[in-house]
Amino acid sequence: MDGNVIELTYWQVLFGYIFVLFVLYILRRRAIKRESVLIIATLRMTFQLVAVGYALTLIIENPHPLLTLAVVFVMLGFAVFTVFRKFKKELTLSIKKVVAFTLPAGSLTSLAYFLFVVIRVEPYYNPQYFIPITGMIVGNSMTGITLGIHTLLNRFTDQKEAVIEALHLGATPKDASHGIVNEAFDAAIMPTVNNMLGMGIIFLPGMMTGQILSGVAPTTAIMYQIGVMLGILGGVALSTYLFLLFGYRTFFNKDAQLKTMV
């Protein structure tokens, strides 16, 4: 690879928007009332990416540990609030506290290991590595915890009788929730595992494709992709495991009674 990159001009990018017009035409023609959503999505994508592009340029050209940390914490904050917003009033205050603690804890542990042990970034706060990898790990951990919460909430409702029966038979809350917690963990990690199964055959991952397009040798790109994928798996598994470890307890009170029963 010679590292040559075709720089896209604004006009070239503008040609890409023809697809939006094409989809708008189909929506109008078939009277599917989604035009305004599509227009908003297109505008938001454009402005958000332009803004982040300039912000990243500024951060990468002026690297500073505090700036890198600030970006990481903003990402984590958005991830936590995205989870809260998704479930609206379904989440109790205690389960929100668990999410606010375990999502950052799991993601940051996996991130630190990946950056400092696997890649060995120099200097340690190098935003060129720190920020995109944080985005990938935090984003996937957020999805994992969301799936875990969804399964936990559903199962504690539809398997309530089984949990109550187990408690009556002398089970601890941990043992009474064992099956539910396992199912939630499985639901959380399966999308990542399925991704790994299809990677390289069914699809080429976005990060690797991006690197190849920007002139990086495919052999280097795959090394990063494998590493990032393992980091994502670690982040998802650790965040979800921590969440479930503390999360199931929020369904019980101090007397080991199921809260929805008392």
Added chain:
Amino acid sequence: MFEIKDVEYKDVLRVKNIDVASGEIVCIVGESGGGKSTLLRLLNKSLSPTKGTIHYNGKSLAEIDSVAHRREVVYLNQKPHMFPGSLRDNLLIGLRFQQREDADDKTLYDLMKRVRLNKSLDMDVKHLSGGERQRLALARVLLLDAAVYLLDEPSSSLDDVSEDLMIETIVEFTKKENKTLVMVTHSKDQAHKHGDKVYEIQNGRQKEVS
């Protein structure tokens, strides 16, 4: 063993005074929906009183570890839940929840014979009728060898003849094994026939002691 004095649970139940001594058979009678099941759940600490204190062996239930208490004072729901799997799985699950050793098949078959359930241990529970499930659930709690049994209409899904036989079996087991039994029943005749004490609960209020 149990002392309940001026105990309330929300608007559902108000009990003035109930005493259960060790080795006694105490029957609770009253209309359905009157709060009898709530009383058993309070004794088993599946629920906690909103007012008043229940004492167990001289100690306030609030100070006793809930899980340890439920292992000593076992509650059988009127409509017990069956876990997916075989009859054997369902019989052993209580022991497993309590981290105790599995019982052998001979013990399980003897127990099933005791509750008049003549089925294979390998059979899937989904093939059992409502009455058979109730018998299996009874066998499951008897296997736990608890000190106190709280049984909520243990024969409600059975016909009259089977119901009488089932209650005879429970009473016989309680006396032979020197257990304490608190049983909710809709039949006043059964309650007065077997109960050392009978309490009546009407519309969530304790009526009288006989």
